[in-house]
Amino acid sequence: MTSATTILVLLVVVALAFDFTNGFHDTANAMATSIATGALRPKTAVLLSGVLNLVGAFLSVEVALTVTNAVVEIQNSDGSPVAGLSRDGGTALLVIVLAGLAGAIVWNLSTWLLSLPSSSTHALFGGLLGATVAGLGWGGVNWAGNGQEIDGLLPKVVVPALASPVIAILVAGLATWLVYRITSGVAARSTEDGFRWGQIGSASLVSLAHGTNDAQKTMGVITLGLIATGHWTDTETIPFWVKAACALAIALGTYLGGWRIIRTLGKGLVEIAPPQGLAAESSSAAVILVSSHLGLPLSTTHVTTGSVLGTGLGRPGATVRWRVAGRMVVAWVITIPAAALVGAALWWLAHALGGGLVGAVVVVAVLAAAAAAMYRRSRTAPVHADNVNDDWRDGPPADAPSRTTVPA
Amino acid sequence: MSHVWELEAAALGQIALAAVVLGAGLPALFALGIRASAWGRGGAEVAADGGEHPPHPLGRALSTAVFAVVMLVALLGVGFVVASGYGKALSFEHVYPTVVDR
Numbered sequence: 001m002t003s004a005t006t007i008l009v010l011l012v013v014v015a016l017a018f019d020f021t022n023g024f025h026d027t028a029n030a031m032a033t034s035i036a037t038g039a040l041r042p043k044t045a046v047l048l049s050g051v052l053n054l055v056g057a058f059l060s061v062e063v064a065l066t067v068t069n070a071v072v073e074i075q076n077s078d079g080s081p082v083a084g085l086s087r088d089g090g091t092a093l094l095v096i097v098l099a100g101l102a103g104a105i106v107w108n109l110s111t112w113l114l115s116l117p118s119s120s121t122h123a124l125f126g127g128l129l130g131a132t133v134a135g136l137g138w139g140g141v142n143w144a145g146n147g148q149e150i151d152g153l154l155p156k157v158v159v160p161a162l163a164s165p166v167i168a169i170l171v172a173g174l175a176t177w178l179v180y181r182i183t184s185g186v187a188a189r190s191t192e193d194g195f196r197w198g199q200i201g202s203a204s205l206v207s208l209a210h211g212t213n214d215a216q217k218t219m220g221v222i223t224l225g226l227i228a229t230g231h232w233t234d235t236e237t238i239p240f241w242v243k244a245a246c247a248l249a250i251a252l253g254t255y256l257g258g259w260r261i262i263r264t265l266g267k268g269l270v271e272i273a274p275p276q277g278l279a280a281e282s283s284s285a286a287v288i289l290v291s292s293h294l295g296l297p298l299s300t301t302h303v304t305t306g307s308v309l310g311t312g313l314g315r316p317g318a319t320v321r322w323r324v325a326g327r328m329v330v331a332w333v334i335t336i337p338a339a340a341l342v343g344a345a346l347w348w349l350a351h352a353l354g355g356g357l358v359g360a361v362v363v364v365a366v367l368a369a370a371a372a373a374m375y376r377r378s379r380t381a382p383v384h385a386d387n388v389n390d391d392w393r394d395g396p397p398a399d400a401p402s403r404t405t406v407p408a
Numbered sequence: 409m410s411h412v413w414e415l416e417a418a419a420l421g422q423i424a425l426a427a428v429v430l431g432a433g434l435p436a437l438f439a440l441g442i443r444a445s446a447w448g449r450g451g452a453e454v455a456a457d458g459g460e461h462p463p464h465p466l467g468r469a470l471s472t473a474v475f476a477v478v479m480l481v482a483l484l485g486v487g488f489v490v491a492s493g494y495g496k497a498l499s500f501e502h503v504y505p506t507v508v509d510r
Contacts, residue, residue: 059490152412155416191442195442201482278435283435285485286426287423291423294422296423
């Protein structure tokens with residue numbers, strides 16, 4: 001095995017690990033409200049969401065191989081790597097992508113540890129951005145495309161990220177207000193079943209859409225690595241094993257459930273009642289599907305968080321914890337720069353070690369050590385299916401569930 | 409303002425508009441179905457005077473119709489996800505949805 005092939009194997013493993021974190025980071029987006037209102041039992045919810053993500057990922061028949069093009073210029077428009085990066089059997093490109101993915105994972109795990117929802121797509125783009133700037137300089141960044149279409153970091157990633165929560169708050173707020181207006185005076189016992197099914201249906205739609213949208217980003221990244229090293233030449237399709245592996249990784253991650261984030265989104269931000277759950281998930285499903293239909297897909301995380309916030313605002317007298325909301329906003333704003341910094345630092349580390357196999361191995365070792373440390377830290381105040389719905393107490397989220405320290 | 413920002417503003421405006429119609433309209437319709445179903449079953453709707461109402465068949469028919477519409481739109485959503493996975497899109501050019509190349 002040549003050193004480029006070995007780095008490729010590392011890249012595939014790290015990419016699948018990212019896909020896995022993408023899964024458990026985003027379980028909350030679809031299922032937090034259904035779990036919080038008791039429409040679904042926690043374990044049932046993550047199973048349903050995992051299966052739908054799996055189905056959704058397999059539905060991605062046409063995968064865009066140019067996923068990185070939105071923010072950086074390491075690929076040509078047909079998906080093949082740019083000329084300057086194909087030397088040494090594609091090693092230069094592999095190391096950039098590897099460092100970028102590692103940066104994205106570190107950021108995803110950090111926000112998970114802090115129980116904060118943050119966009120996995122932003123983390124991926126941020127990591128790639130940092131590694132590319134480190135490797136190619138600022139010229140490697142696609143700031144605003146060619147000015148003729150919505151492309152590039154600012155129009156395609158940053159501005160939509162600012163706009164999507166606003167849209168979601170508006171839609172979910174209005175939906176909540178209407179639902180409460182229309183059903184006022186109807187006894188709760190005759191509405192509960194209806195809202196329960198409405199919530200499950202809309203949450204399922206969000207899960208399915210998530211599987212189709214998010215898994216294919218990793219599929220595109222892995223295929224890019226295969227093309228760069230000459231293991232794949234077709235720039236129209238992707239190998240089946242890549243699709244199957246990515247689908248499984250995201251589904252398993254979803255099934256594992258990011259309980260810390262589910263808790264924040266379902267219990268921490270707003271105390272959610274079943275009609276609010278329905279309004280929030282319908283709003284999320286509508287914004288996500290409409291935006292991707294109109295060619296400007298919005299981040300599932302930003303949309304669902306906005307929807308939950310909106311549903312708190314739309315119901316008179318509902319509790320909205322602005323401190324929690326504030327922490328989330330901070331996490332969103334720093335996701336891209338933070339993942340970029342880690343990605344850049346890891347690229348420099350690999351570069352200092354020769355930019356080849358040794359560098360790649362050390363990057364993966366650093367990543368594994370960081371992941372293990374964060375996992376160990378999370379065990380001091382674990383959140384799991386049995387305490388995810390405990391009453392929310394204000395204070396640092398790591399302390400909130402600590403009174404039920406059941407090892408799990 | 410450069411061209412790309414005009415496109416961006418237009419796209420976000422369209423998204424907001426369509427999302428309000430679907431994302432707020434559907435739950436509202438769903439709530440209407442729930443209200444109609446309570447009316448159809450009778451007794452469930454608490455009147456201002458606290459008295460109970462007799463079941464009304466119209467309520468049942470209405471709720472069935474409303475839930476059918478909600479279900480259809482939800483299926484359309486599934487159809488859209490499946491179509492986009494295959495690199496297709498749904499077109500509403502002929503009012504009823506058709507699958508077209510993206």
